[in-house]
Amino acid sequence: MENLYKELGIDEDVWQLGEKICECLKERFTEIDATAEYNQLKVLQAMQAERVSEACLSGSTGYGYNDLGRDTLERVYAGVFHTEDALVRPQITCGTHALALALMANLRPGDELLSPVGKPYDTLEEVIGIRESKGSLREYGISYAQVDLLQEGEPDYEGIRKAITTKTRMVTIQRSKGYEPRKTLSVDKIGEIISFIKSVKNDVICMVDNCYGEFVERIEPTDVGADLAVGSLIKNPGGGLAPIGGYIAGKREYVEQAAYRLTSPGLGKEVGASLGIMPAFYQGLFLSPTVTASALKGAVFAANILESLGFQVLPDGKESRHDIIQAVTFGTPEGVIAFCKGIQAAAPVDSFVSPEPWDMPGYDSKVIMAAGAFVSGSSIELSADGPIKPPYAVYFQGGLTFPHAKFGILKAVQELKNSGIIRL
Ligand SMILES: *Cc1c(COP(=O)(O)O)cnc(C)c1O
Numbered sequence: 001m002e003n004l005y006k007e008l009g010i011d012e013d014v015w016q017l018g019e020k021i022c023e024c025l026k027e028r029f030t031e032i033d034a035t036a037e038y039n040q041l042k043v044l045q046a047m048q049a050e051r052v053s054e055a056c057l058s059g060s061t062g063y064g065y066n067d068l069g070r071d072t073l074e075r076v077y078a079g080v081f082h083t084e085d086a087l088v089r090p091q092i093t094c095g096t097h098a099l100a101l102a103l104m105a106n107l108r109p110g111d112e113l114l115s116p117v118g119k120p121y122d123t124l125e126e127v128i129g130i131r132e133s134k135g136s137l138r139e140y141g142i143s144y145a146q147v148d149l150l151q152e153g154e155p156d157y158e159g160i161r162k163a164i165t166t167k168t169r170m171v172t173i174q175r176s177k178g179y180e181p182r183k184t185l186s187v188d189k190i191g192e193i194i195s196f197i198k199s200v201k202n203d204v205i206c207m208v209d210n211c212y213g214e215f216v217e218r219i220e221p222t223d224v225g226a227d228l229a230v231g232s233l234i235k236n237p238g239g240g241l242a243p244i245g246g247y248i249a250g251k252r253e254y255v256e257q258a259a260y261r262l263t264s265p266g267l268g269k270e271v272g273a274s275l276g277i278m279p280a281f282y283q284g285l286f287l288s289p290t291v292t293a294s295a296l297k298g299a300v301f302a303a304n305i306l307e308s309l310g311f312q313v314l315p316d317g318k319e320s321r322h323d324i325i326q327a328v329t330f331g332t333p334e335g336v337i338a339f340c341k342g343i344q345a346a347a348p349v350d351s352f353v354s355p356e357p358w359d360m361p362g363y364d365s366k367v368i369m370a371a372g373a374f375v376s377g378s379s380i381e382l383s384a385d386g387p388i389k390p391p392y393a394v395y396f397q398g399g400l401t402f403p404h405a406k407f408g409i410l411k412a413v414q415e416l417k418n419s420g421i422i423r424l
Contacts, residue, residue, distance in 0.1 A: 008407070009345070013424040014414045018406065021305045028300055032293050039215045039289035046079030047286070057279045064273030073281055074269070077249050080285070081222045081229055086249035087259050087269065088233075090277045095211045095232030096123040098246030102207055102230050103127065103170065105261035106254050109141035111169035116160045116193055117185065118148045121178040121209065143167065153183040155193050161200055170205040171197055175213040175221065176323040179395060181314070184322040187217050191224025198225065205254060211235055212323040212397065215292040227251050234378045236324065239284035239291045240400040243277070243375050292324065295380060295398050298405025299326040302396055305409060309422050329393040333357075336386040338419045339394050340370040342412030343384045346404070347372020357388045365389040382408045
């Protein structure tokens with residue numbers, strides 16, 4: 001083993017450190033495996049209950065009327081999330097699209113959307129109209145209110161109570177921290193926030209942005225009162241196999257609204273050919289619990305090894321996890337760049353290219369990204385990105401298998417060592 005690592009550019013010191021850290025994580029990994037086991041059974045149970053058959057794996061074309069695979073898969077998702085209904089489509093192009101769809105479908109002019117957990121994910125700013133953009137909710141006369149989390153990352157319940165008015169129709173709760181320096185919310189905490197909101201105004205639609213959170217815990221936001229859970233299939237629930245897609249699971253009424261918005265009033269869920277995508281959607285969902293567990297182990301391994309090297313990590317090495325994102329603060333551009341180069345060098349695809357910081361559209365600083373993925377932009381696959389600005393942090397996620405995630409992190413540590421940023 002050590003020789004093979006050596007051939008792949010990992011020296012003895014880095015390898016030894018990796019082994020030492022892995023040794024300490026056995027208990028942690030056993031816990032993650034138990035969650036994966038539970039969620040694997042949950043997915044299987046839903047697939048069996050809906051009698052998934054070979055016929056479900058072939059696709060429709062054209063209008064896609066009576067697409068057995070598509071309709072059954074949507075019932076499987078509803079089964080997994082314990083909801084009345086779900087919309088799971090390749091025509092939902094990404095996570096942002098799924099979230100925009102759920103919002104635009106369920107809000108009407110004069111309504112207000114509330115985020116009780118601070119600023120939402122960057123791309124949602126343009127959906128809502130926080131940053132001016134064409135076609136935003138704001139353009140349609142839908143207003144937005146926000147209550148920031150308190151210093152310790154706790155919800156500001158008094159602030160939320162005051163922010164709920166007769167206009168408040170929908171609430172968006174982001175589970176993952178995204179690029180914010182806050183903690184990711186546990187499903188229990190999300191349940192607490194939803195209960196509070198419903199106690200103030202019980203007809204508010206509570207939507208959870210579930211991106212990066214699926215299958216990290218045994219329960220999902222829809223198990224604790226969320227009316228809608230929304231996410232991307234090129235993150236956790238696609239299991240690395242889905243090449244596109246998004247899902248919206250929840251109360252039938254709200255899912256239906258989303259279907260009418262996605263296709264057309266009058267058509268809703270009845271149209272939308274699945275083409276040849278069903279095998280990837282089914283098999284991806286089937287693999288998702290163990291793939292998510294692999295990514296989670298990678299994040300825990302990264303937190304512990306980088307913490308041992310003196311870097312600030314969020315979540316820290318010991319904390320419980322509610323999504324698959326790991327943030328590491330390097331404090332210097334060189335640290336960010338070296339880490340990303342290491343991740344790239346470990347990739348199965350494009351391992352020979354060297355990522356460079358560039359001026360990406362929509363960002364206010366240069367950004368460096370490492371991704372050598374089978375599915376372009378997939379962040380359930382091993383990937384990292386870091387804006388080149390203080391505090392010089394990298395956001396790291398994914399890994400379809402733990403050995404790959406481990407190798408990527410060892411490569412990153414090696415790169416930090418080779419460029420003189422750390423000494424072992
Ligand atoms: C990734 C992500 C999104 C947006 O998903 P895309 O597929 O990139 O459009 C929204 N919210 C959160 C928390 C995310 O992590």
